[in-house]
Every structure is written in structure tokens, then in C-alpha cells.
Amino acid sequence: MPGLYLVAILISAAGVAALDARWRLAAWAAPGRTLAAVGLGTAFFLVWDAVGIAAGVFVKGGSPLLLGIDLAPHLPLEEPFFLAFLCYLALVCWSGAMRLREARPDAAARGRS
Template identity: 40%
Template sequence: MGLLYLLGLAVALTGMVLLDRRFRLFFWADARRAAIVLVVGVLFFLAWDLAGIGLGIFFRGETSFMTGIVVARELPLEELFFLTLLCYLTMNLFSAANRMLGRTAAQGRRTPGGRP
């Protein structure tokens, strides 16, 4: 039973990948940019977690659904998968919302004269 949470996160990540592939939202739209954004997002939240752990704010909860593997003090393996899922989900939602609103990256850029 110690793998249930990790398995759930892996299934959810697989769903994000399938949605991304089907609708070309994030990685399938621009793999290089997506990889940079995903890594920066995960590193930001990982630094946030480590700061919280260092300050004594965050603690690893004990449950039978987790593997018990820790990557660092009070940082379970599942947290890395969760942060990846969080960032991937956010970027898929952002890309889908932009698409539904009819926006593109080029429309958001302006020249100094205020014209696209």
C-alpha cells in the first residue's frame, strides 16, 4: 500500500501528458520552451519547500500510502512528482485558456509604439 500516492501521481501525470499531446498545449506546442518553464517551476517550488522545511514550517506527514523514501530531510519522493504535476497542470490550463480566448503569444507582444 506504500506506493498508492506515488501511483496516483503517476496516473495524473500520464493524464496531463495525454491531454497535452491530444491538444498540443505545452510540450507538443514547443518542447524546448516547455522544458525550461517546467524545470524552472519545479525548482522554484522545491526551493520554497526546502525553505519551509529549514524554517520548521513544513513537515513530512506519516501515512501508509507513501513510499517512505525521502529525497532530503522532511522531503518525500512523492513531493517531486506532485510539484511536477502541479506545474504541468498549470501550464496545460494556461495554454488551454489562452487558446479558448483566442490569444497567441504574438498577440501579447507590443512594440515600443504600442503596435503589435
Template identity: 45%
Template sequence: MSYLYLVGLLLSAACMLLIDRRFRLFFFRDPRVAAVVTVVGLVFFLLWDFAGIGLGIFLVGHSAYMTGIMLAPEMPLEEPVFLAFLSLCTMILYTGAVKLLDSRAGQGSA
């Protein structure tokens, strides 16, 4: 049993939160809204995963880097962590892009 993938996901999320903290993009801009958006994204992607699992489309891949802990059939522990990271990463990239474009638009009109 290896925790390498799980640790990698958590470290990646921590790095994204450091970027968020530095530029106040998502959680460090409005923690309550960010938490709601992240949970809604996580629930959406989990429902998507369960639909794919039910249809036989999504199957767990066995890897020496995963814990092997299963939360449900075809749902490893790492999957919801990855989906939360995906939501977090997407929102930080989105809010960062909006902030960058807004600052460039402000410079162009000055």
C-alpha cells in the same frame, strides 16, 4: 511501503499529457520551452519547500499511501514528483485557457 500516491501522481501526469497531446498546449506545442518552464517551476517550488522545511513550517506527513522514501529531511520522494505535476498541470491549464480565450475572441470579431 505503498506506492499508491506516487502511482496516482504519475497516472495523473500521464492524463494531463494526453490532454496536452490532444490540444497541443504545452509539451506537444514546444517541447524545449515546456521542459525549461517545467524545470524552472520545479526548482522554484523545491527552493520554496526547502525554505519552509528550514523554517519548520513544512513537515512530512506520514501516510500508508506513501513510499516512505525520504530524499532529505522532511522531503519524501513524492514531493518533487508532485511539484513537477503541479507545474505541468498549471501550464496546461494556462495554455488551454489562453487558447480557448483566443478562439472565442477570434469568433467574436468575425
């Protein structure tokens, strides 16, 4: 079913955004910084992909789940969406981990030693 991979990425991103909204971890706490971090991370990984494609390391496999639209040879349309999702997920996970770390009662004592 063409497009299913992109739909899965978007549904997953919506789930992460719901957690972010509920706990105000990234985009709801600092939208500008979140957009910048996700944008820079996505751009970095797209350059990484381009280098890998040029070196012949990364190739696009044939999958019926892809839309079939390529932005460049071996770079499907879904790739930037996946990379943005990956960056956003990492940022939300990091923010959540830092929130949990700060909430621990003995965190202040550990920080001083």
C-alpha cells in the same frame, strides 16, 4: 499501500499529457519551452519547500501511501514528482485557457478596445 500516492501522481500526469497531446497545448507545441518552464517551476518550489522545512513550517506527515524514501528530512521522494506535475498541469491549463480565449469570435474586438 506504499507507493500509491506516487502512482496516482503519475497516472494524473499521464492524463494531462494525453490532453496536451490531443490539443497540442504545451509539450507537443513547444517541448523545449515546456521542459524549461516545468524544470524551473519545480526547482523554485523545491527551494520553497527547503525554506519551509528549515523554518519548521513544512513537516512530513506519516502516511502509508508514501514509499518511505526521503530525499532530505521532511522531503519525501514523491514531492518533486508532485511539484513537476503541478507545474505541468498549470502550464497545460494556461495554454488551454489562452487557446479558448483566442478562439472566441469577439476576442479580436476586445483586444483593440
